[in-house]
Amino acid sequence: MTSSTSLSRNPRVRVRNVELLSSAWYVLRRTTFDYQHRDGRWTTEQRETYDRGNGATVLLYDTAGGTVLLTRQFRYPVYVNDHPDGMFLETTAGLLDTDDPETAIRREAQEETGVRIGALEHVFDVYTSPGSVTERLHCYAAPYDPADRGEGGGIADEGEDIEVLELRFEDALKMIETGEIADAKTIMLLQWAALRGPFRTD
């Protein structure tokens, strides 16, 4: 999943060895590679990469009502790193598994929020944590009909317990400033919506 092309694309990088450190749930590898610095000198480096595949997310919005639909769920990695209670607000998102990004985000949006997405706009693709995590996240926006909003839930067998929240767009923007919204993809998509997307004012 890490690379769909060969790792000889950059002549300044020569991969020497890849070790599998853990594959308990997702995959942690340690790679040794030679790297040529800008001054021409070669050094040998090691980097660990955490590979959980790629993901997709969508900002669901309703311009008529001036709202967005977000999810809230317990995220242990943020809880262990100082978030007050780990109940984290995010745009609906999921891993691609074997699907293409559009198919995956339609599936996840329905599972997590009950919304069946019609028109889907691709906004950008981002590397979420480029020093350590391989993930590329495909980011979308789509209108939703408030009548479609479900109870949420996610997949109980996978331990998911997802609450669906409808927020006024202006309130969501304020929650970035208060820290109540602290998820990178969600902040990026809300700011895009204000600057260039459905809630731009120019």
Ligand SMILES: Nc1nc2c(ncn2[C@@H]2O[C@H](COP(=O)(O)OP(=O)(O)O[C@H]3O[C@H](CO)[C@@H](O)[C@H](O)[C@@H]3O)[C@@H](O)[C@H]2O)c(=O)[nH]1
């Ligand atoms: N047992 C077990 N289950 C896990 C583990 N890690 C994840 N899971 C389960 O696998 C589910 C994956 O759910 P998805 O909806 O497919 O993925 P996601 O966790 O929401 O990920 C999305 O959001 C992330 C955070 O922004 C993104 O990083 C990711 O790309 C994706 O878009 C989680 O909800 C959880 O139930 C683990 O280590 N052990």
Ligand SMILES: [Mg+2]
């Ligand atoms: Mg999810």
